[in-house]
Amino acid sequence: KEDFTAEQYExxxxxxxxxxxxxxxxxxxxxxxxxxxDANASFNIENEINNYRNQLKTQNISDVNDHRYTYASGTMxxxxxxxxxxxGDYVVNVxxxxxxxxxxxx
Numbered sequence: 152k153e154d155f156t157a158e159q160y161e162x163x164x165x166x167x168x169x170x171x172x173x174x175x176x177x178x179x180x181x182x183x184x185x186x187x188x189d190a191n192a193s194f195n196i197e198n199e200i201n202n203y204r205n206q207l208k209t210q211n212i213s214d215v216n217d218h219r220y221t222y223a224s225g226t227m228x229x230x231x232x233x234x235x236x237x238x239g240d241y242v243v244n245v246x247x248x249x250x251x252x253x254x255x256x257x
Contacts, residue, residue, distance in 0.1 A: 153224045162207055163228070166235045169200045173242040180249050193246040200239040207232050 155163070173196045180188050208229060215225040 156220055159228050170235045170238050172196050173239050177242045177245055190246050190250055197239045197243045200236055204232055204236040
């Protein structure tokens with residue numbers, strides 16, 4: 152019986168857009184020759200996803216504390232955001248496997 156706020160829905164849609172970009176780029180990598188592939192775009196999208204997730208996590212804590220929505224709603228919301236971030240991680244794993252490389256940890 153919980154519902155998200157309009158702002159939460161907007162953030163979810165933005166995260167879906169980022170994950171869609173990651174998946175689209177991953178699929179493009181399967182139709183091109185391996186020697187012309189560049190994984191930097193995938194890594195950049197993954198960084199955007201991670202940064203956005205961190206931003207939303209911080210905002211979610213603040214919003215729950217300010218009673219903008221319930222703890223239950225905030226938990227479900229962050230579960231969706233976290234699953235999108237995991238999907239971004241999986242995309243990077245596929246891209247790395249396709250290229251036979253591994254991204255260096257910063």
